[in-house]
Amino acid sequence: MLNYLRKKIVAKRILWILAIIIIPAFVLWGTESLSKRDSSLKYVGVIEGEKIPLDKFVKSINDVRIGLFLNYFNQPEVLDKINGDRKLLNRLAWENLMIQTKAKKEKTSIPDSAVVGFITRHPFFLRGGIFDEKLYNYILKNSLRIQPRGFEESVRNFLLTAKYKADIVKDVVVTDEELFNAYKNEFEKAKIYYVIVDKDILKKYTDVPADEISMFYRQNSKMFMEPERAILQYIAFPHKESGEKEKVLAEMRNVYEKLKKRPSKWDNIAKSLNLKVGETSPFSKDDVGIPDIATTYDLSVLTAKLRPMAEVLPLISERDKGVSYIIRVKRRLPPRMKTEEEAAYYITEILKDRKAESLASEKAENIYKKAVSAETSINEVSEKNNLKLRQTDFVSRFDYIEEIGEAYPIVEEASKLKPGEISPPIKVRKGFALIEPVAFQRVDKNEFEKEKETYRNKVLSAKKMKALQDWLNKINANSSLNVDLDKI
Numbered sequence: 001m002l003n004y005l006r007k008k009i010v011a012k013r014i015l016w017i018l019a020i021i022i023i024p025a026f027v028l029w030g031t032e033s034l035s036k037r038d039s040s041l042k043y044v045g046v047i048e049g050e051k052i053p054l055d056k057f058v059k060s061i062n063d064v065r066i067g068l069f070l071n072y073f074n075q076p077e078v079l080d081k082i083n084g085d086r087k088l089l090n091r092l093a094w095e096n097l098m099i100q101t102k103a104k105k106e107k108t109s110i111p112d113s114a115v116v117g118f119i120t121r122h123p124f125f126l127r128g129g130i131f132d133e134k135l136y137n138y139i140l141k142n143s144l145r146i147q148p149r150g151f152e153e154s155v156r157n158f159l160l161t162a163k164y165k166a167d168i169v170k171d172v173v174v175t176d177e178e179l180f181n182a183y184k185n186e187f188e189k190a191k192i193y194y195v196i197v198d199k200d201i202l203k204k205y206t207d208v209p210a211d212e213i214s215m216f217y218r219q220n221s222k223m224f225m226e227p228e229r230a231i232l233q234y235i236a237f238p239h240k241e242s243g244e245k246e247k248v249l250a251e252m253r254n255v256y257e258k259l260k261k262r263p264s265k266w267d268n269i270a271k272s273l274n275l276k277v278g279e280t281s282p283f284s285k286d287d288v289g290i291p292d293i294a295t296t297y298d299l300s301v302l303t304a305k306l307r308p309m310a311e312v313l314p315l316i317s318e319r320d321k322g323v324s325y326i327i328r329v330k331r332r333l334p335p336r337m338k339t340e341e342e343a344a345y346y347i348t349e350i351l352k353d354r355k356a357e358s359l360a361s362e363k364a365e366n367i368y369k370k371a372v373s374a375e376t377s378i379n380e381v382s383e384k385n386n387l388k389l390r391q392t393d394f395v396s397r398f399d400y401i402e403e404i405g406e407a408y409p410i411v412e413e414a415s416k417l418k419p420g421e422i423s424p425p426i427k428v429r430k431g432f433a434l435i436e437p438v439a440f441q442r443v444d445k446n447e448f449e450k451e452k453e454t455y456r457n458k459v460l461s462a463k464k465m466k467a468l469q470d471w472l473n474k475i476n477a478n479s480s481l482n483v484d485l486d487k488i
Contacts, residue, residue, distance in 0.1 A: 045094070045481040047101045060093035060100075066144065066154040067161070073124045090485040096161050098475045103164040110159045115152055118159060168471050169464040174456055182459045183448050189394040189441040190414040193378045195387040196403055197367070199353070199360040199431035206355040208348045216347045217340045224338040229282040230303060233266065234327045235275050245320050252314065256326050259312045266312070266328060282333055303329050357431070364425035364432035371422050371434070378422055378436035394441050405429040415440075 044057040065083060072079040082088065120131040127135060140151050174182075217224070237252040239245040258269050270277050306313060308329045315325040371381050382389035392401055399407040405428060413423045414437040425432040448455075 044483050045479060047098050047479045048105070048475065049478075050101055052097060057093060057097065060097050060157075061089055062146075063154045063157045064089055064092045064096060066146075066151065067158040069144065070122065070124075070155070070158060087486045094481070094485060095472055096157070098472060098479060099161050099164050100157060102475060103160055108160065108164055108167075110156045110163065114159055115156050118155060119152070165468060169467050172460065172464045172467050174460045174463055178463075179452065179456055179459055180448065182462075183451075183455055184443050185397050187396065187443050188411075188415065189396050190392075190411050191394050191438040191440075192392045192410060192414050192435050193438055194390055194392070194401075194404070194410065194433050194435040195378060195382050195385075196390075196428065196430050197360045197364040197387065197425070197432045197434075199356040202359040202363070202431075203352050203356040205359065206352045208351045208355075212351060213344055213347045214340060216351060217343055221337065224343045226336050226338060227284040228335050229284045229333040230280075231282050231330045231333070232280045232303065232327050233330045234278050234280070234325045235270060236278065236323050236325055238323045239317070240321055242320065245317075245322075249316065249324065252316075252324055252326065256312065256314050259326060259328075263310050263312050263328060266309075279330065303327070308332055360431040361425065361427075364434065368422065368424055368434055376422075377420065378434065381422065381434060391438065394439075403428075403430050404433060410435055 042053060043051045044054055045052050068079060068082055072082070119125060119136070125131055125136045125139070137148065140146055140148055144151060146154075235255065237248050237255075239248040255269075255273060255275065258273075259266060262269065267277065303313065306329045308331055312326055312328045315327060317324045367381060367385055370376075371378075376384075379389060381387065390402065392407075395401060395407045395411060397408040397411045399411075401407045401410060404410060409426055409428075410433065413426055414435055417423060417435075417437050419437050419439065421436065423433075423435045425434060
């Protein structure tokens with residue numbers, strides 16, 4: 001389609017070895033595995049009456065990855081972190097499909113010239129300020145592992161999504177009143193006395209009879225379903241020193257060829273080569289990552305088709321200094337429901353927490369009513385009820401308060417009170433707090449005027465983000481999913 005781009009003559013050469021060093025690995029194997037593993041699923045959902053096939057969703061995930069690459073190519077740590085969050089990628093892919101479906105219905109499009117212009121001006125494909133076609137093709141082949149046509153269509157979708165998002169929020173503005181309130185929320189501070197009715201202290205006064213455990217177990221059975229788990233065996237090949245990786249991978253390749261031919265002789269081969277075999281505990285894709293190997297989600301996807309004890313797989317670290325592995329599935333544990341006996345302790349803790357919170361709320365409300373009736377100070381409340389009196393420094397709504405957590409609800413409530421007044425109970429992490437403001441640091445209106453326009457951009461960005469999310473929520477109300485985006 002974009003013949004101009006593929007025929008563009010560029011004179012500048014590049015050093016291929018330099019390109020290999022600077023280009024971050026960007027493998028799209030995850031979506032391919034998803035497509036194969038979930039081949040029985042034809043449609044992931046419906047967006048405004050249009051069925052979304054699985055392959056279209058897989059393509060959208062790839063488009064998201066490419067969009068992230070285009071945005072964060074010079075921030076590899078950020079890129080690695082986002083690409084490692086499969087749940088986030090799935091949600092972004094679905095959101096992009098909602099936007100693109102709506103855009104195409106309204107006949108919003110991106111011409112070839114815009115795609116060509118974006119690619120040929122993107123800094124990652126330039127050398128000396130000039131588009132380098134050899135570098136471009138090398139990156140697509142060896143880093144992104146995608147054909148030019150596929151990449152260009154992903155860029156088109158990237159630009160279409162960006163254009164439609166801009167149209168959604170183009171009329172969003174921030175009034176001076178909104179601006180001042182946002183500025184006040186961020187910079188206004190309060191010094192506060194507070195006491196906490198600790199729910200954990202009241203937990204010992206709660207009791208959970210067996211019939212309540214049984215009822216909770218029956219009503220919440222899905223909570224106790226264990227997904228399929230696997231036990232892996234692995235052989236590690238560390239390359240910790242600079243320049244060591246090539247030699248280590250050559251050794252690893254030789255070992256892999258031996259194991260690939262005779263996977264059932266894994267232990268014997270490892271022993272003959274004086275290699276140590278490690279073993280994971282049972283894990284599912286929902287567990288936390290396994291140290292030094294990979295996230296459990298990635299391992300689950302990678303090993304989904306491996307036959308236990310019969311196939312091996314190499315995992316090569318993307319980093320020069322790291323650890324690469326050869327792995328095999330030792331055993332698979334099928335999904336199962338935990339028994340009521342196994343779940344009893346967990347259920348008991350949940351119900352005890354709920355009852356303790358209810359007791360804390362009731363106690364805090366009684367203390368507050370008596371304090372207001374008797375016009376007592378928070379210091380007297382502390383003494384009469386044997387509650388520790390604490391005092392903050394000057395804190396803003398976005399600070400953290402000991403034993404409370406996020407300061408926002410405390411400072412917000414304090415701003416409604418006069419010094420010496422006691423607040424109604426406020427739910428916090430540890431239970432319920434009663435507060436009394438000591439003093440305030442109000443915002444300086446002269447400083448606000450100086451920073452007003454710079455600050456407006458920050459508030460406007462946040463408001464646009466909210467407007468976009470509201471739009472997505474509205475479209476989502478006319479859409480449906482056949483899958484759980486957090487679990488595929």
